[in-house]
Amino acid sequence: MRRFVPRSPTAIVLSLIAIFMSMGGAAYAATTLDNGSVRAKNLANGAVTNSKLAQGAVSPGKLNKALLSAIAAKGGSGSPGSAGSQGPQGPQGPKGDTGAQGPAGDTGDPGLQGPKGDTGATGAAGPQGASGATGATGATGATGATGTFSAADITVVYTPPPVKVPAAGEGPATEEAVCPAGDVAISGGYAAGQFVQVWSSEADPSGNGWDVTFYNEGENPDGTGPALPVQVQAICAS
Numbered sequence: 001m002r003r004f005v006p007r008s009p010t011a012i013v014l015s016l017i018a019i020f021m022s023m024g025g026a027a028y029a030a031t032t033l034d035n036g037s038v039r040a041k042n043l044a045n046g047a048v049t050n051s052k053l054a055q056g057a058v059s060p061g062k063l064n065k066a067l068l069s070a071i072a073a074k075g076g077s078g079s080p081g082s083a084g085s086q087g088p089q090g091p092q093g094p095k096g097d098t099g100a101q102g103p104a105g106d107t108g109d110p111g112l113q114g115p116k117g118d119t120g121a122t123g124a125a126g127p128q129g130a131s132g133a134t135g136a137t138g139a140t141g142a143t144g145a146t147g148t149f150s151a152a153d154i155t156v157v158y159t160p161p162p163v164k165v166p167a168a169g170e171g172p173a174t175e176e177a178v179c180p181a182g183d184v185a186i187s188g189g190y191a192a193g194q195f196v197q198v199w200s201s202e203a204d205p206s207g208n209g210w211d212v213t214f215y216n217e218g219e220n221p222d223g224t225g226p227a228l229p230v231q232v233q234a235i236c237a238s
Helices: 009-022 026-032 065-073
Strands: 154-158 163-165 173-178 184-192 196-203 209-216 228-237
Touching: 154 173, 163 209, 173 184, 173 228, 184 196, 209 228
Parallel strands: 184 209
Antiparallel strands: 154 228, 163 228, 173 209, 184 228, 196 209
């Protein structure tokens, strides 16, 4: 069985109009053709074109409601409308996740040198370092001028004789020969008997005399005996 493919309502209307025009106008078609005698299958494809239709020949009133509904359901695309006004700004969205750290950038150029800072406070003294090595011996100095010392500047003084050392067993005694005022004892000595033991013979701490300390060992075998004589002398320089 042959399948019937319905044509578009618009094409049917245009085909009918073309037939009417080709047969001598709308009045002739109305008096000659029976109502509904011309159908879509009687029209060749493309038989009705715009040039074969008179101005105002097809109006909405001449179309049935089904055809008008079909035309209204699928209209042609109109021209784009003007852009509407910008709407209000929407609320801020939630904070996105932190992105991955990017690669390190290149090292920048060195900055300008800053101003000199204030001098800091003096720090505490550090520990004393080790002693350094002994330096080389210096050159010998020039010989000094010859002094004026002579034998006339020497004076020998003695203690008044006789000086007695204590008796045996009584302990030591010290005698001093004193130089003249302003002189210095540079040496000294003594004269004593056989059993006198000298403990020390030295310059007095003041420097102007000579001291000798004695002890009597005794002339007897048992360590006893009489006091013995001794005399102290000092050699003084002015």
